[in-house]
Every structure is written in C-alpha cells, then in structure tokens.
Amino acid sequence: MTEPIGPVDSSRVPRFAGIATFARLPRLEDVQHADVAVMGVPFDSGVSYRPGARFAPAQIREASRLLRPYHPGLDVSPFATMQVADAGDIACNPFNIPEALDSIQEGVSTLLDAGTRPVTIGGDHTIALPLLREMHRKHGPVALLHFDAHLDTWNTYFGADYTHGTPFRRAVEEGLLDTEAISHCGIRGPLYSKDDLSDDARMGFGITTSMDVMNQGVGAVVEAMRERIGDRPLYISIDIDCLDPAHAPGTGTPEAGGLTSRELLAILRGLRGSNIVGADVVEVAPAYDHADITAIAASHVAYELVSLMALNH
Ligand SMILES: N=C(N)NCCCC(=O)O
Numbered sequence: 001m002t003e004p005i006g007p008v009d010s011s012r013v014p015r016f017a018g019i020a021t022f023a024r025l026p027r028l029e030d031v032q033h034a035d036v037a038v039m040g041v042p043f044d045s046g047v048s049y050r051p052g053a054r055f056a057p058a059q060i061r062e063a064s065r066l067l068r069p070y071h072p073g074l075d076v077s078p079f080a081t082m083q084v085a086d087a088g089d090i091a092c093n094p095f096n097i098p099e100a101l102d103s104i105q106e107g108v109s110t111l112l113d114a115g116t117r118p119v120t121i122g123g124d125h126t127i128a129l130p131l132l133r134e135m136h137r138k139h140g141p142v143a144l145l146h147f148d149a150h151l152d153t154w155n156t157y158f159g160a161d162y163t164h165g166t167p168f169r170r171a172v173e174e175g176l177l178d179t180e181a182i183s184h185c186g187i188r189g190p191l192y193s194k195d196d197l198s199d200d201a202r203m204g205f206g207i208t209t210s211m212d213v214m215n216q217g218v219g220a221v222v223e224a225m226r227e228r229i230g231d232r233p234l235y236i237s238i239d240i241d242c243l244d245p246a247h248a249p250g251t252g253t254p255e256a257g258g259l260t261s262r263e264l265l266a267i268l269r270g271l272r273g274s275n276i277v278g279a280d281v282v283e284v285a286p287a288y289d290h291a292d293i294t295a296i297a298a299s300h301v302a303y304e305l306v307s308l309m310a311l312n313h
C-alpha cells in the first residue's frame with residue numbers, strides 16, 4: 001500500500017495560506033481511496049430557532065487549520081495511519097427538506113460504497129436521519145451515542161416530520177437503530193412536558209444528563225457507555241450544543257449548564273477501541289460565534305473522531 005497523502009506541510013506553507021480543507025488534508029478527488037472522509041453538509045432548513053448552521057462546514061474548515069498531525073492523548077497520527085481526505089460539501093436543496101435528505105443520503109452512500117467512513121460536519125441536526133438511513137443500509141441497526149442538550153426525539157414541529165428536533169424519533173420508527181444500545185449525553189434544560197422523557201424512554205434511549213457527568217465524573221460515564229455499546233457498530237452524533245454556551249456560543253438553540261469542551265473530548269477519548277462506523281458534528285452556527293470558539297471546538301471534536309477511527313482501522 002502507498003503512504004497516505006497527509007496535510008499540507010505547515011513548515012513549508014504557513015497554516016494561514018491556501019484554500020481551507022479540513023485540517024489541510026487532500027481533497028477526496030486527489031486521493032485514490034480514503035479510509036475516512038470529512039464531508040460538509042451545509043443544510044439548516046430544519047431549525048426551530050436561530051438559523052445559520054449552513055455556514056458551519058466552511059467555518060469549521062477554517063478553524064481546523066491549526067490541527068496538528070499527532071494526537072498525544074490517544075498516541076496516534078491519524079493522517080499517517082490511514083488515508084483521510086476532505087470530501088467537500090453535499091449540494092442540498094434549501095427549499096425542499098425531503099429532497100435534501102435524499103441528496104445527503106446519496107452523498108454518504110458514495111462514500112460507504114467506496115469503503116470510506118464518514119465524519120460529517122453539518123448542518124443542523126436534521127441531517128442525522130439520512131446519515132443513519134445509510135448506516136443502516138450498510139451495517140443494519142447501529143448503536144447510537146448522541147451528545148446534545150436536547151433529546152431530538154420530538155414528534156413534529158408545525159406539522160413537519162423532518163426537523164432538527166425529530167431525527168432520532170424518525171430513526172427509531174424506521175428501525176435504523178439497535179435500541180439495546182442508544183443513549184443521549186449532555187441532556188439538560190426545560191422540556192415541553194414530562195411526556196418528552198417517557199416517550200424517549202419508551203423508544204429505548206438511556207440518558208446521561210450534563211449534571212450526571214458532573215456528579216458521576218467522566219470515568220464512570222464512559223464505563224457505562226462502553227458496557228452498553230460493546231462491540232456493536234456505533235454511530236456518534238454530536239450536537240455542539242451539548243457544550244455549555246460558554247464553550248459553544250455559536251449554535252442555534254443554546255441551553256445553560258452544559259458540558260465543557262474538555263469533558264466532551266475526555267468522554268470521546270474514553271471510547272477508544274469502539275467500532276465507530278460513522279459520526280457527525282452538527283449545529284454550529286457561525287453568526288452567533290465569538291472568536292471562533294465554537295468552530296474551534298467543533299474542529300477538535302471532529303479531529304477526535306477521526307483519531308478514534310484511526311485507532312480502530
Ligand atoms: N437539535 C437541536 N439543536 N435543537 C432541537 C431543539 C428543538 C426545539 O426547538 O425545542
């Protein structure tokens with residue numbers, strides 16, 4: 001096998017020069033085969049409050065210029081261990097949600113059929129549904145680890161089935177998930193009613209609230225997750241609003257009392273060895289960001305996911 005093509009060499013071309021790809025990696029069309037691809041989905045027509053996540057892929061790529069090739073926490077050089085590339089953005093219709101979902105699924109199916117694992121940068125959380133549909137097509141029902149302030153198992157908004165508050169209810173209804181191993185982490189904040197929780201539990205979800213992370217600690221939380229997930233094919237969906245607004249102000253539906261970026265990275269790191277088949281990072285809304293705080297957090301979270309995949313390559 002030939003050596004992977006890595007990022008642009010920052011000792012020759014300064015990090016701030018050139019057109020941004022994720023972590024300055026090659027574009028997918030510039031490599032023969034990618035083991036992992038970072039794919040942008042600039043779609044935010046499913047939001048219930050502040051719009052703007054359509055601009056996240058571009059912003060996260062910009063913020064990812066400073067990522068370096070060696071991950072000391074996991075002792076891995078992800079871009080040397082396997083071929084990682086930037087798959088560019090999926091063009092999706094901002095005026096027709098079902099059509100956009102089909103385009104997203106088609107985009108990710110091209111990757112999966114080529115044996116490429118996707119790390120998707122959204123986009124609002126609606127996009128998790130077509131991604132999970134495709135995961136199911138390839139792997140059957142998958143385990144799900146969902147980081148979010150919100151359950152996203154609500155039913156409809158203004159009569160609409162496909163929104164950023166409903167992807168995981170639709171996914172359960174469509175039989176996409178292995179309901180023995182589905183859970184949320186980072187949940188907090190006011191709900192519409194107590195029924196939201198009983199509905200969610202009936203679907204099979206377990207909940208680790210942000211207060212549980214504080215009270216139990218990262219180690220205990222990770223242990224419980226690992227036990228539940230085992231070696232099942234695992235999909236990780238990360239809504240950046242799982243982080244406290246202090247750590248991720250640039251998002252559409254912020255809630256006080258969230259995880260720190262350190263806690264999120266530590267939990268992810270604790271999942272080393274898991275059989276991660278795909279992942280997304282969603283809900284970054286650059287217009288509400290300050291000093292790129294949120295985009296930087298998202299770029300590091302995506303790097304963490306790629307690094308975990310490299311350990312399980
Ligand atoms: N998926 C995210 N970020 N938010 C869902 C919030 C749904 C609501 O407006 O109640």
Ligand SMILES: [Zn+2]
Nearest residue numbers: 149150239241
């Ligand atoms: Zn959320």
Ligand SMILES: [Zn+2]
Nearest residue numbers: 125148152239
């Ligand atoms: Zn969400």
